Amino acid sequence: MYEQISHSLLNEILEELQPNIYERRRELQHFYTRLGANFYAIHNLFELLYGQRDDFKFQMTRLVEVLVRKYMNRSRKLKDLDLAREKDHNWFLSQQWVGMALYSAGFAGNLRNMATKTAYFQELGVNLVHIMPILKCPIGKSDGGYAASDFRMIDERVGTLDDLQAIAEEFNKRDILMVLDVVVNHTSDEHEWAQKAIAGDTKYQDYYYIFENRDIPDMYEESMPEIFPESSPGNFTWNETMQKWVMTVFHDFQWDLNYSNPAVFIEMIDVILFWINQGADIIRLDAVAFLWKKMGTICQNEREAHLLLQLMKDCCQVTAPGTLFIAEAIVAPVEIIKYFGEDAIIAKECEIAYNATLMALLWDAIATQNSKLLTQGLKSLPDKLERATWLNYVRCHDDIGLGFDDNDIRAAGYEPFAHRQFLIDFFTGNYPGSFANGAPFMRNDKTGDARISGSLASLAGLEKATQSGNEQEVAIAIDKILLLHNLIMAFGGIPLLYYGDEIGTFNDYGYLNDHDKSADSRWIHRPAIDWERAELRKKQGTIEHTLFTALKKMIAIRKETTAFADFNNRHLIDTNNEHLFAFMRFDHNRPSERVLVVSNFSAEAQSLDLQTLAQEGFGNSVELTDLYSGKRPTIEEGRLIVQPFHFYWLNEY
Missing domain, CATH: 2.60.40.1180 (Golgi alpha-mannosidase II)
Known part of the structure; x- marks a missing residue:
């Protein structure tokens, strides 16, 4: 395709949109410059994905209209920030950034209270805060906030858009970056699109993978793995009202979006830009490995999923170039690296990706008391792009998956299946001499696989040591916690603390008494912060003071070390x-x-x-x-x- 073709189409689109934006044409100067620079790539990608459709030009026009509308709605302050970050394009690679991930409800009760806690981040040295899902979700069918029933409404149980704006303003004053989630792979079955599909609207049935009978679903199932085999076996759910089957890879109440429909892509770009315009510096794109489904494959890491991410990035570069993407892709090391994009230098998909490989390898080293697999696994991890970075973490809201490469396990001197079973037994406290208090997550009886839940303090032995009153064991557990954090601080990338770890928060077993949570052991490490206990960080001789002070010192030294x-x-x-x-x-x-x-x-x-x-x-x-x-x-x-x-x-x- 010649570039002239794409630019000729762009001229036609702009002429069509011009009457609506004529009055603000001077304000659009930077937008036009970026659109002209990126449109060839945008057109090319959109044609690769959707060029076979009769409505290609119509959909292309709709996409450009979304981009210009969202740019026009972007505040002057955010546009100025875009310009500053364009000039300092490596700003996010600095050692100055240190993050924390948290649930607003668990951290502060709600968003309004959270705005009053920003001094806590500054005290510790954290200047990047990931506020985990806050979108409206059904009660009891939320998957920890990742089953959105409205992409533009904050769940009333945690707050309002005004509350979020207050946080954004407070963060801005203190130079703290705000990270928000957009769940791009699926919606709740209570989302308006799903409800219209259930009511028989074929337009919205095309937003999902919906089938009349089991013929096609059964063909998909031949190669698709199960994500939650205990609670949600299989990848399709029967909808009684529609009398049809719906693809539901994660849970039966989470309907997978069909990105082979360009209307879905355009809707989701609109959603992403909506939250960017609310002040998000970074957008975490959830479950990106699953975006494209292809029969005969595992329906993960498909080439088209990467094309979609490249297209999302190019579109956001036009409207809000100061915003970064995080790829939430918990997949094999050789696949994770691809979510930066395959450019020689610049991240063409997501500038940041979770270093799940490092996280899992660190826990292996804690259990085995050696670094054989850690060293081998990192040798096999491909180099990232120059203008991309890792998000390094010890714990997060999710489970610990043991997704090491079997070849690396063998190279370290272990048998893969037996070694994983050892780790599962060790961290769930079922191995002789284990110090860990963890819980299995999604045990698969067919394969013997399982993942691990538990807070950092409980997995590292601090819970058991404290209960026993053994001061020596307490000191050892604290040393292990600091050992792990030293590596995420120094490895290369952005260290991401998990809320509560800075004061040694233990497992929360209260989830077992909650009907909506008891079947999901991940709630064991999604705590409500005890702020009275957090005050102990100021009292010398306490565990809280020891951990908080050590991490604060570590962060300060990191920031000074170029x-x-x-x-x-x-x-x-x-x-x-x-x-x-x-x-x-x-x-x-x-x-x-x-x-x-x-x-x-x-x-x-x-x-x-x-x-x-x-x-x-x-x-x-x-x-x-x-x-x-x-x-x-x-x-x-x-x-x-x-x-x-x-x-x-x-x-x-």
Whole structure:
């Protein structure tokens, strides 16, 4: 296709829209510039996905109209922010960003109260806050907020749009980024679109995958895995009113959207831009791996799903270029990397992706007290793009999946099935000597698979140690929690804390008494913050003070250390000691300024031969200082000594 063709179509579209936007044409100067620069890509992608349709030009016109309308509705303050971020296009790769994910109801009761808690984030050093789903959802069928019944209405149980605006203004004053979710893969069956489909409206039946009988669903089922085999087996649900089958990959009340229909894509772009215009700096796109369904496949990670994300990104670059995307794609490492896009440098899909691989590998190292699989798994993780970054986390609202590559497990010396069973048993407290208080999630009796639920403090042994009153075990559990956080702070990317972890919040077993939650063990780690207990962070000698103060210090040091910015400036080091995990970080502008990160996953002190570091050109005839403690590390007979479950951030002086 020649570029002239796409621009000729753009001229026709603009002439058609011109009478409606003529009065504000000067205001649209930047919009026109961006639209002209991006339209060839937008047209090309839209044609690849929908070019076979008779209504292609009509749908293309509707898409451009959505983009211009949303730009015209964007506030001057947000437009100025777009311009500033265009000039400083690597702003999000800075080491300055540290995030926290939270449920507003669990963190503060509701959005209005949350606006009063922003000083807490500043006290800790957090300047990026992911407010997890706040959209209207049915009671009892919400999937933790991920079953939206209205994409533009906040659930009245947590607040209003005015409350969110108050948060956005408060965050803006304190230079805190706001992250919001858009659930792009599905709607609740109580959404207006689904209700119209149920009533027989064929326009809205085309928004979903709906079938007269089991013939086509059965063909899909031949290759599709089950996401929630315990609670929602299969991928289709019979709707009694329609007398038809609906694709429901996650739960029977979550209807999968049909993106082969361009009207669905345009609707969802409108939704995404709506929340961006509410002040979201970053949009988390939920379940992006599932966006395109193709018979004969697992219906995940399809090429068209990536084309859709590229198209979403290009559209938002036109209207709101200062906004970033997070890809929520919890898939195999070789697939995760693709959600940045496959450009040589720039993220063409999502600038940020969850580093689920690192998270799962960290928990493996805690259980095994060695870094064999951690090191092997990260060696197999492909390099990300230069202008993209990881979201590194220890815990989140979801379960821990053991999605390591089988080849990496074997390379680390384990048998894949047996090793996963060990981890499941260990973290659910069923392995002799385990310190963990976790719960299995979605155990699949057919495959033996399961995932793991539990709060960080409970999985790391702090709950058991506190209950037993064993001060030594309490100290060890705290060391493990800090060991894990040291790595998400230093690895490269944006560290994302999970609310409550900064004060050692335990499992919440109250969900078992709630009929709507008792079947979903993930609610065990979705707590309501006890603010009286949180006040103990100010009292020396308490667990809360120890954890909060240590994390606050870690965050402050991270922000001052330019080597922790994310420009693919990390180098793994072979320690010749399976208990130690080490890597080098260096300032991409001044490569001689380096930080060596060394972590000991063993219950015994471990040593690292300084000759190993000398081979890396580090530590020769200079003094080493630990940035975290401010002290010189212990060195005995030419070997660096690392205490049990401790870490170093070593700098050369």
